[in-house]
Amino acid sequence: MVAKGRGKRVTIGDVARAADASVTTVSRVLNEVATVDAALAHRVRQAIADLGYRPSAAAQGLARGRSGTLGVLVPDLANPHFSDLVKAFSATVRDSGARVLVMDSDEDPDVERDLAEDLIRYADGLLLCAPRMPRADLAALASRGVPLLVANRRAPGLALHTVGVDFHQGVLAVCGHLAQLGHRRVVYLAGPEGSWANRERLRALAGAEAFGLHVTVLACGSTTDEGYAAAERALEADGTALVAYNDFVALGLLSRLAELGVRVPEDISLTGFDEIDLARFSSPPLTTVAVPRSGLGRAAAVALVRLMDGNTDGDDALEDVDAEALPVELHVRGSTSAPS
Amino acid sequence: MVAKGRGKRVTIGDVARAADASVTTVSRVLNEVATVDAALAHRVRQAIADLGYRPSAAAQGLARGRSGTLGVLVPDLANPHFSDLVKAFSATVRDSGARVLVMDSDEDPDVERDLAEDLIRYADGLLLCAPRMPRADLAALASRGVPLLVANRRAPGLALHTVGVDFHQGVLAVCGHLAQLGHRRVVYLAGPEGSWANRERLRALAGAEAFGLHVTVLACGSTTDEGYAAAERALEADGTALVAYNDFVALGLLSRLAELGVRVPEDISLTGFDEIDLARFSSPPLTTVAVPRSGLGRAAAVALVRLMDGNTDGDDALEDVDAEALPVELHVRGSTSAPS
DNA sequence: CTGAAAGCGCTAACAT
DNA sequence: ATGTTAGCGCTTTCAG
Numbered sequence: 001m002v003a004k005g006r007g008k009r010v011t012i013g014d015v016a017r018a019a020d021a022s023v024t025t026v027s028r029v030l031n032e033v034a035t036v037d038a039a040l041a042h043r044v045r046q047a048i049a050d051l052g053y054r055p056s057a058a059a060q061g062l063a064r065g066r067s068g069t070l071g072v073l074v075p076d077l078a079n080p081h082f083s084d085l086v087k088a089f090s091a092t093v094r095d096s097g098a099r100v101l102v103m104d105s106d107e108d109p110d111v112e113r114d115l116a117e118d119l120i121r122y123a124d125g126l127l128l129c130a131p132r133m134p135r136a137d138l139a140a141l142a143s144r145g146v147p148l149l150v151a152n153r154r155a156p157g158l159a160l161h162t163v164g165v166d167f168h169q170g171v172l173a174v175c176g177h178l179a180q181l182g183h184r185r186v187v188y189l190a191g192p193e194g195s196w197a198n199r200e201r202l203r204a205l206a207g208a209e210a211f212g213l214h215v216t217v218l219a220c221g222s223t224t225d226e227g228y229a230a231a232e233r234a235l236e237a238d239g240t241a242l243v244a245y246n247d248f249v250a251l252g253l254l255s256r257l258a259e260l261g262v263r264v265p266e267d268i269s270l271t272g273f274d275e276i277d278l279a280r281f282s283s284p285p286l287t288t289v290a291v292p293r294s295g296l297g298r299a300a301a302v303a304l305v306r307l308m309d310g311n312t313d314g315d316d317a318l319e320d321v322d323a324e325a326l327p328v329e330l331h332v333r334g335s336t337s338a339p340s
Numbered sequence: 341m342v343a344k345g346r347g348k349r350v351t352i353g354d355v356a357r358a359a360d361a362s363v364t365t366v367s368r369v370l371n372e373v374a375t376v377d378a379a380l381a382h383r384v385r386q387a388i389a390d391l392g393y394r395p396s397a398a399a400q401g402l403a404r405g406r407s408g409t410l411g412v413l414v415p416d417l418a419n420p421h422f423s424d425l426v427k428a429f430s431a432t433v434r435d436s437g438a439r440v441l442v443m444d445s446d447e448d449p450d451v452e453r454d455l456a457e458d459l460i461r462y463a464d465g466l467l468l469c470a471p472r473m474p475r476a477d478l479a480a481l482a483s484r485g486v487p488l489l490v491a492n493r494r495a496p497g498l499a500l501h502t503v504g505v506d507f508h509q510g511v512l513a514v515c516g517h518l519a520q521l522g523h524r525r526v527v528y529l530a531g532p533e534g535s536w537a538n539r540e541r542l543r544a545l546a547g548a549e550a551f552g553l554h555v556t557v558l559a560c561g562s563t564t565d566e567g568y569a570a571a572e573r574a575l576e577a578d579g580t581a582l583v584a585y586n587d588f589v590a591l592g593l594l595s596r597l598a599e600l601g602v603r604v605p606e607d608i609s610l611t612g613f614d615e616i617d618l619a620r621f622s623s624p625p626l627t628t629v630a631v632p633r634s635g636l637g638r639a640a641a642v643a644l645v646r647l648m649d650g651n652t653d654g655d656d657a658l659e660d661v662d663a664e665a666l667p668v669e670l671h672v673r674g675s676t677s678a679p680s
Numbered sequence: 681c682t683g684a685a686a687g688c689g690c691t692a693a694c695a696t
Numbered sequence: 697a698t699g700t701t702a703g704c705g706c707t708t709t710c711a712g
Binding site: 057067083090091100106118120121144248251277278280282 | 349392394395396397398399401402407409416417418420423424426427430431439440441442443444446457458460461462484563564568588591592594595598617618620621622623
């Protein structure tokens with residue numbers, strides 16, 4: 001039977017005593033090391049089970065010099081973009097025997113820096129997702145000796161290891177699709193000011209203008225509410241297509257347009273970005289760009305683990321920084337058609 | 341300046357040396373303890389800054405006997421229900437100086453048990469969200485000495501501390517609303533087999549039958565896809581209203597119904613549950629039940645912290661188990677009307 | 681007010 | 697193959 005109640009913690013010493021072995025031996029069977037005599041090993045395992053012993057993570061961490069924990073910092077866990085990423089990251093990391101400490105900065109750059117500084121005390125490595133903090137803070141973290149990986153933000157000149165999604169190509173695909181359909185004037189409902197994701201989109205939009213597509217940029221945001229609220233302004237901007245920062249904005253727009261009696265795509269075309277599950281189920285279904293959220297999480301996990309393994313002597317091999325820019329995929333559905 | 345590069349870890353000893361103080365003193369200023377001489381304290385803080393020193397979490401944890409970390413285990417982080425809960429939980433817990441270790445069991449009961457057993461090695465306390473594991477495993481965990489809190493699952497006879505949402509009342513409210521509108525035959529699209537949330541809904545539905553509402557139960561699931569796929573079966577069941585397990589299912593149904601030319605609510609009424617942000621933005625907007633996800637997260641945090649503070653002698657005060665059953669709120673919108 | 685020293689529970693040389 | 701023992705970095709009595 002397992003000991004019940006709130007007694008003192010069972011230690012490796014207790015197990016050793018119970019199994020009439022040394023702590024080293026117990027440690028060995030625990031870590032599946034060397035050739036421990038079968039009978040002895042069995043006794044130890046028995047004792048472990050009897051006593052309900054679990055090694056203390058703190059003690060192991062201290063002795064080993066690493067915690068077996070990776071830290072992830074996201075701006076908003078409630079955003080499917082990040083929860084999917086974290087999910088995939090955790091699952092992948094777990095396969096290499098580690099755990100994940102997740103923190104949510106609530107989109108606040110200051111909170112973000114503080115949490116990151118706290119996180120590195122616990123973790124062997126750090127994944128920063130779309131960090132909002134200023135370059136200087138990022139640089140400070142980077143020079144801190146902890147394996148650091150940044151997802152979806154580039155910081156030119158900072159020698160950061162990064163993974164990311166090719167937003168640029170995605171927006172270009174959207175614009176190309178629209179242009180082929182015959183659209184010439186599109187309205188972009190912009191995302192959060194500071195975000196790299198938004199800057200990337202703007203950059204791509206600028207590229208599209210070179211192909212003769214005229215783009216009007218309207219400040220909006222990243223939520224359904226903001227999309228809903230921006231609908232009337234968007235209509236006034238006089239385009240034949242609306243390019244939303246993401247699917248939430250698009251669905252907000254769609255909702256308001258329906259109320260206003262504006263038909264999609266007959267009266268105006270609409271595109272989302274960063275495909276969410278529900279995009280297929282709106283009326284009409286949304287033309288949008290699928291980004292590999294889980295793929296990004298997996299890639300980040302692999303990259304970070306590799307970073308930590310080869311951490312013998314610092315900043316070598318930074319040549320393949322940004323090697324990872326995961327491809328995206330345009331999904332054409334009912335919300336886009338030729339302009340009337 | 342902060343030391344750069346990947347040198348050996350800076351320890352409290354290094355700081356002591358640099359500040360010409362003892363480690364004890366450094367520890368004191370670190371923990372804001374006692375009256376350390378102002379000048380000395382200042383020297384120490386200076387050294388800390390100069391060296392870029394951060395105390396090792398593992399060492400602190402080992403010495404203090406607690407990690408300052410709480411564990412949370414959810415079936416699916418990508419589900420807004422849980423990500424919102426975790427977000428609120430983390431934020432609240434952070435205010436009392438702790439961190440949160442999040443794990444995702446991917447809805448697998450076995451994985452769930454293993455992760456929970458692993459989590460307790462790291463954490464001072466554990467929050468199990470809607471655990472899918474069998475009673476026996478739950479009981480084993482409970483008798484393990486770690487402060488344990490269970491959210492959204494009741495385990496009769498197990499003396500578990502729990503917090504939860506009043507699903508029962510929510511479903512009753514939905515049924516009442518429908519009945520008042522004049523509906524007599526409703527179809528319930530059921531959620532995951534084993535889930536407590538689904539059982540609670542069924543129980544409430546049974547209660548509603550006592551009021552003369554006839555309920556047909558159809559197996560379905562919890563995703564938009566499953567809702568979409570169930571639409572035609574639901575129609576055949578011959579009710580005047582569809583009660584979906586949750587909003588995802590409802591939106592899937594809505595999407596398919598639109599394709600089939602069935603109008604909501606004119607031809608058939610539809611309700612969701614567990615209001616998601618997008619529920620307000622569908623066409624028509626969804627009548628659904630808002631559950632206090634963040635409130636649940638906060639309540640869990642408060643309860644768990646209290647549990648850990650008063651952990652002097654075990655299973656007292658279990659009288660107020662289940663004291664927390666957070667109220668829900670019916671939001672009537674366009675997807676319900678009187679039957680035709 | 682400050683410091684020396686004994687652990688916290690585990691791992692990893694280093695013997696045997 | 698197994699055991700002894702010295703740390704890992706920090707907190708915390710206990711003296712001074």
